[in-house]
Amino acid sequence: MTEFLPKSEIALIKALAEKKEREIQGRFIAEGKKLCLEALHNSMDIEYAVMVQNPNEEVLAVAATLYHHGVNVYTVGDAVFERISNTQNPQGILCIINKVETNSQTPTESFLAFDSIADPGNLGTIIRTADWFGIHTFVLGGTTADPYNPKVLRASMGSVFRSNFIITSHLEVYLDALKEKNNSLELYGMTLEEAHSLSSITHSAHQWGLIVGSEAHGISEEVQSCITTKIHIPGHGLAESLNVGIASGIALYHFSLLTSQ
Numbered sequence: 001m002t003e004f005l006p007k008s009e010i011a012l013i014k015a016l017a018e019k020k021e022r023e024i025q026g027r028f029i030a031e032g033k034k035l036c037l038e039a040l041h042n043s044m045d046i047e048y049a050v051m052v053q054n055p056n057e058e059v060l061a062v063a064a065t066l067y068h069h070g071v072n073v074y075t076v077g078d079a080v081f082e083r084i085s086n087t088q089n090p091q092g093i094l095c096i097i098n099k100v101e102t103n104s105q106t107p108t109e110s111f112l113a114f115d116s117i118a119d120p121g122n123l124g125t126i127i128r129t130a131d132w133f134g135i136h137t138f139v140l141g142g143t144t145a146d147p148y149n150p151k152v153l154r155a156s157m158g159s160v161f162r163s164n165f166i167i168t169s170h171l172e173v174y175l176d177a178l179k180e181k182n183n184s185l186e187l188y189g190m191t192l193e194e195a196h197s198l199s200s201i202t203h204s205a206h207q208w209g210l211i212v213g214s215e216a217h218g219i220s221e222e223v224q225s226c227i228t229t230k231i232h233i234p235g236h237g238l239a240e241s242l243n244v245g246i247a248s249g250i251a252l253y254h255f256s257l258l259t260s261q
Helices: 007-015 019-025 033-041 057-068 078-084 120-132 150-156 171-181 244-260
Strands: 002-004 027-031 045-052 073-076 093-098 111-115 137-141 164-168 186-190 208-213 229-232
Touching: 007 019, 007 078, 019 027, 027 033, 027 150, 033 045, 033 057, 033 093, 045 057, 045 078, 057 073, 057 093, 073 078, 111 120, 111 171, 120 150, 120 244, 137 171, 164 171, 171 208, 186 244, 208 244
Parallel strands: 002 073, 045 073, 111 137, 111 208, 137 164, 186 208, 186 229
Antiparallel strands: 027 093, 045 093
16 A cells, blocks of 8 residues: 655655745645545545554554545655654654645635734634634735644644635735725724724625734734724623634624524
8 A cells, every 4th residue: 555755755845844845846734634534535636645654543544545545655764754744743644735726816705814813823723713604715914824834734623625715915905906896895804993892793794804913913004994894802801802713703603693694
């Protein structure tokens, strides 16, 4: 079922820990049993898989599943696997996946727009939460983390594989252009100042976008100019603010209720 991984690939795989290299190679790493199976079940373009030379039964079962679906599986020694792994406690299997660029730059459904969400854990958590509520389109602006960052992939638990990403360096320009194309588009922005309580939003447009900013800086002034309705989640305790992932989940739940009405 397996053969040894060519030495020429080892350095290339290790380099995929960096965003620039992922862009150059046009591929990324999905590491661990869960992500490998999620990639397979979501019909990702898996180039090949790599597992340790002496895998446990669970890893061997995942490798067998991949192999029976036409994925080549290579082996490496434990020391080599630790070198190419991005986790502290490697599970012993990973997949190399070719990135598939989307042709559409215009959302056809409701979406989330990220204004410089640089923390990969937060980004992955929000993507996973949005997936739960049926949102699969994301606009990544400013310094937002790469969705194929290993930490984003792990935090998303595979939801990245069901997502459509639109990347722009000037989020405000992109959102203004969307509003020109669709004058009924509602753009909600999560802010702390001069905003409507989330519970006061009792109906939503057919298509809407939820703009989320970083915990440190919030939504930039330039992007705030695109917002049609500012919203906030009122609190009753002493905490300064909510984690951006938690706040996004609360807002998405509220909008899911409006959509189901």
